[in-house]
Amino acid sequence: MTANGSSALGATVPEEVAFAQEVPRGEPILEVRDLVKHFPLTKGILLKKQVGAVKAVDGVTFDLMQGETLGIVGESGCGKSTLAKVLMNLEPATAGSVRYKGQEISRLSGAALKAVRRNIQMVFQDPYTSLNPRMTVGDIIGEPYEIHPEVAPRGDRRKAVQDLLDVVGLNPEYINRYPHQFSGGQRQRIGIARGLALKPEVIICDEPVSALDVSVQAQVINLLEQLQSEFELSYMFIAHDLSIVRHISDRVGVMYLGKMVEIGTDAEIYDHATHPYTQALLSAVPVPDPTARESRDRIVLTGDVPSPANPPSGCRFRTRCWKAQDRCAAEVPLLAAPFWLGGAARHDSACHFAAEREVGQSAAEREVGQSAAEREVGQSAAEREAGKAGSGAD
Amino acid sequence: MTTAVDSTRSKRDAPYEGPLLDVRDLHVEFVTRDGVAKAVNGVDYSVRAGETLAVLGESGSGKSVTAQAIMGILDMPPARIPRGEIRFRGRDMLKMGKEERRKIRGQEIAMIFQDALSSLNPVLSVGFQLGEMFRAHQGASRKEARDKAVELMDRVRIPAAKQRVNDYPHQFSGGMRQRIMIAMALALEPDLIIADEPTTALDVTVQAQVMDLLAELQAEYNMGLILITHDLGVVADVADKIAVMYAGRIVETAPVHELYARPAHPYTRGLLDSIPRLDQKGQELYAIKGLPPNLLRIPKGCAFNPRCPRAQDRCRAEVPELYPVTEDDGAPLAGRGSACFFWKETLHDR
Known part of the structure; x- marks a missing residue:
């Protein structure tokens, strides 16, 4: 049992406390x-039943x-x-x-x-x-x-x-x-x-x-x-x-609706973000520099964050994402370094289509994002149910 | 009653040339148990139609109290306005009667508050609250009011407005709640909107949506906008000109590009320097030392002097007025002013 003298303010740690190793x-x-x-979400007062x-x-x-x-x-x-x-x-x-x-x-x-x-x-x-x-x-x-x-x-x-x-x-x-x-x-x-x-x-x-x-x-x-x-x-x-x-x-993790969507060193996240949500979040931050006003290339996300009680199937960001495809609804993307990327872009990112953002493309991207959002509004209740069942299975 | 309606009409016919709002030497005090808190100590600013003035300051700088004085929603007492003028289209609102001011409020000057949840009545539907504007000010029927509420919700892009009007x-x-607040402010098509920290409670992605909407509507209706905020990022994004407040006074005014490029007051400079920058990673951030002053005991002389790196004996004895800021050769810089004896030196600091 070593006394952990280096812990803050330099007191000795008594023997009964574990976790003393450096x-x-x-x-x-x-x-x-x-x-x-x-x-848990419950229903009923006496006989509480979990409904979600x-x-x-x-x-x-x-x-x-x-x-x-x-x-x-x-x-x-x-x-x-x-x-x-x-x-x-x-x-x-x-x-x-x-x-x-x-x-x-x-x-x-x-x-x-x-x-x-x-x-x-x-x-x-x-x-x-x-x-x-x-x-x-x-x-x-x-x-x-x-x-x-x-x-x-x-x-x-x-x-x-x-x-x-x-x-x-x-x-x-x-x-x-x-x-x-x-x-x-x-x-x-x-x-x-x-x-x-x-x-x-x-x-x-x-x-x-x-x-x-x-x-x-x-x-x-x-x-x-x-x-x-x-x-x-x-x-x-x-x-x-x-x-x-x-x-x-030193490192930054980005969370969306209960999941870590991207994690890496500060430079990897801020300069080489590959997850669309991180890109949107970064582009939305107001920059304290008025000269950047015209040159700004902001991704304005449509809609609000979905309810965490009933998150979308597959990738949770797909309802607001301009890159969303059918695959995003079916398959939950894993947080892993995308093998198709190299250099600083190759860090953990939970997106099927992880890629660094190409500046100048965003206007077209945004339109795609709009229609993806519209698709979502029209999505049937049945599909939502299916999504729920899907996420419950994993 | 009829005269008020007439004055509204004549205003619409003859466009007014001067500034929409002109605040002159405004003072506001609060009488408290511990003494008189001087919240606003001689504020001057003006806004024209279509223009965005950002009022930048920390809590306690008097930025919100000034706005409340303009709206006429200060609780008096404990507040009192010992001096000053608030001219709207050339007429001093502080000299108007209650009824006349009530006509201006909502109809010509509207306000958007920070916290939409506590500004909306929780037991009335949003449709009712939006429609109330039309029923109270224009005598619309219930049905008309509801239709107009739906129209407004559409205009601030609330999806499925028709289905949600009774929510x-x-x-x-x-x-969405902040959009409803904006809709309410826009309802009677005012000439001037005062937005008090409209996006502070929102997430950045939603903040971007709301600010874009506000800017778009402002351009569409050619409204004047007073944006009250402490966020240097939001200001850089939308403002035309800026007034920086500290301890109830305006310490610097400037067009937006000038302020960020060449601040002329040590407080503004300190605020800009304390923004984390990329090339400073791993280093200490610049921090303005000390604390914002207690309004019951504002320091003698320049209120910023105990925190100022440039303070001299003169700063502790005399209150600096808002000096016009010029180039070295004396060429005036339009719209620039600094309440610092050493504005020239500060301007050249880099």
Whole structure:
């Protein structure tokens, strides 16, 4: 049993806690395989009968490497926050596996679960609702120590909290203040300090800056990056702001309707995207440069995201895709590197027709997209049923 | 009643030449238990027909309060307007009677709010809420109102409008609800639309659809548009000119291309510099230090001085007015102004 001295803030890890072995940089610290989270839809009050399920996360596979930042992007409802909750074990997984340092954690309970949770912490989106207004900052940041007293003995807690305040750039004398006495950016720093309290190795950041003012976002991003290099943290960074995700991430995964549709390094995703959804998402982001206004080649998707309770058969993006063919309705595309592509374009992409986008073609593409959408509107209910049965079978 | 109808008609006959909306030295304060919060401290801006003015600022900069003052929907008290003029087609709306202002609201100036779900009434169908505009302002019958509602929903491209007119707000997606808000604002064909963060709550792909629709309709009806936002990307996409607000004042005005190419105020420059750029990957982002000011205690002198890299003693003592920005040889730059003593130096910073 080796004491893991390198974990954040340099405390020794007691022997009863497993997961103490070091993972070298670049090796997976978190391995997620075919992770599924379905929320049942029930009918009736007394005799509840399941009539369906919201397929929030439906077969997601990826690795989080030691010391890296994995960005997860996607529209609201794509399952990225549910994914975070399942990884944290706040929601039990319906199926699939999550391995932390090689050990299965998705079905743990009791003391073993408690030990894992110490190592995977979360920073929440809204610093206004994620801090208890009746607790002082000292109590909020120190509360994790109540649950894991082995990290900081009772007498050392005040000191530990003050150290944490200092680490996140707040005055340690603020320890007795209440959340309402802080601004949004400062509250997010408190949330980050709480996330760091147990010296975790993985931090899941769910939209950590989207509730903050523009001029304060950069401060918090810089803080997260500085903490990462100081404490060798691995981040899963969930956000919808694509430029921030690119700035902070080593790799980026794109989610759509409960599936990972494309994953690769930041350059592979941003400069060589091969999945039509990624291409549309990237082209829709407003660029803060008015000279780009005329030259912009935007793919405007028609329609809305379909309901995750009744996703389209085959490829889930096909109802909004300008490339959709019959094959897309019949066959679920696998997340794999397309063998027909080379160079940076050859990274995992779940599309039968994965290809880099040829600029200038988009006007024609868009028209095709329109008619694909119209086809979908006219699709019969029977076909939808068939689609449902098809996706249930796999 | 009749006079109001007449004035509407004469407005349609004789096209008005000057700016549609002209805000002059507007001040808005809120009286709170802890003191007077000065939300807007002397704002000037104007919009012409067909023009898009983007008002850029963080929360607490006074951008939304200014819009609410223009619409006349501020709760007074606690709000009060100690000074200023809001001229619509040359007439000061602050001097008008309640009834006259009510005629302008909705009919000539309409507003689109950020959060469509909380702006729509959850217990009334969208068709009823859209039709209400025609029944209240034009005395349309129920049947006529419903037909017009369907027509409007078609115009903002809500699919199957006829079948969906009796649906309730919760049955629509976020993007569709925002379209309904736009339809409602367009209903009486106003001359000016104020859109307060119209796409902030939406996903990027839907945001693109909604902004495109808004721009298209604006061109079709030759409306003036005031777009209130904090998103530098959206502004770059649609604005003609920009007013940057900080602590209740306009700190910089400029045509859109000029602002992004050569900002003349350190705050604007800081905002632009803190956008993550490709070539900066792996480096620290530029961050404006400190926090936006508390409106109860706005710093003395220039409100931005505690956060400004350029601040001198003068900035802490005197409030800079909005100086016209010129080229080095004194050649004027149309529409440009900066409330910084050192605008010249900032303009040349690169």
